[in-house]
Amino acid sequence: MLEVRNLSVDYRGNRALEEVSLFIPLGQLVGIIGPNGAGKSTLVEAMLNLIPITQGKVQFKDRPLKDQLLKTSYVPQRTLIDWDYPVTVWNVVLMAQTVQTGLFRGVSRKARHLASEALERVNLYDLRDRPIGELSGGQQQRVFLARALAKKAELLVFDEPFTGVDRKTEDIIYDIFRDLRTEGKTVLVINHDLGDSLAIYDQLLLLNKRLIAQGPRQEVITSENLARAYGRGLARVFA
Ligand code: ADP
Ligand code: MG
Numbered sequence: 001m002l003e004v005r006n007l008s009v010d011y012r013g014n015r016a017l018e019e020v021s022l023f024i025p026l027g028q029l030v031g032i033i034g035p036n037g038a039g040k041s042t043l044v045e046a047m048l049n050l051i052p053i054t055q056g057k058v059q060f061k062d063r064p065l066k067d068q069l070l071k072t073s074y075v076p077q078r079t080l081i082d083w084d085y086p087v088t089v090w091n092v093v094l095m096a097q098t099v100q101t102g103l104f105r106g107v108s109r110k111a112r113h114l115a116s117e118a119l120e121r122v123n124l125y126d127l128r129d130r131p132i133g134e135l136s137g138g139q140q141q142r143v144f145l146a147r148a149l150a151k152k153a154e155l156l157v158f159d160e161p162f163t164g165v166d167r168k169t170e171d172i173i174y175d176i177f178r179d180l181r182t183e184g185k186t187v188l189v190i191n192h193d194l195g196d197s198l199a200i201y202d203q204l205l206l207l208n209k210r211l212i213a214q215g216p217r218q219e220v221i222t223s224e225n226l227a228r229a230y231g232r233g234l235a236r237v238f239a
Pocket of ligand 2: 041042077159
């Protein structure tokens with residue numbers, strides 16, 4: 001169980017997240033939706049101990065998640081990544097593991113094997129020696145997906161992975177999400193889109209500063225919930 005209790009976050013006195021509580025059974029593929037500025041990124045960053053929280057508790061398997069971050073893997077929003085950083089595809093994927101292997105002990109055979117396997121899974125092994133900045137948006141997203149896979153995490157978090165990617169990448173990402181669930185991993189995906197793509201999730205979290213709804217798509221995507229999250233206009237379009 002992944003458990004969030006009364007989580008609140010403030011940025012310099014402005015509340016971004018208000019007493020969010022939720023429970024997610026392990027092994028689920030969960031979509032996090034809500035308007036721009038709803039606090040979706042803030043929620044996952046707070047859960048992963050990347051930003052300070054005002055109050056609350058985040059537990060994974062009955063222990064604080066922040067003590068188990070090696071079991072997690074996080075792919076931030078595209079805009080938070082420095083794409084000009086001079087690093088090859090191969091090293092981006094390998095870097096996921098330097099925490100575990102220790103940077104100065106050299107890269108183990110196992111780490112290299114995991115990196116190769118992950119790059120093959122996302123169809124990018126042939127581009128492994130290219131600088132990350134030279135790749136297309138979709139390819140770049142797949143590099144970070146490979147990096148997350150190579151870490152063999154139990155809890156994976158993706159912030160808007162479908163933004164700025166091509167159709168081929170989208171299909172690969174969906175396939176991998178399904179595989180991860182089959183492997184029993186818990187996967188949280190922030191999804192900007194409210195369309196058909198939501199069908200793949202076991203459950204949805206609808207957020208707008210507070211948790212507005214949590215559950216299967218049919219229960220979450222109702223005109224009343226959407227009106228509370230997005231205002232009346234959009235609710236009419238989607239429900
Ligand atoms: P979402 O990911 O749903 O679009 P965010 O979590 O990025 O929303 O932002 C939630 C709110 O917190 C927004 O009002 C945003 O402007 C604010 N916010 C996010 N990050 C910061 C920050 N580093 N400093 C100050 N305010 C922030
Ligand atoms: Mg965001």
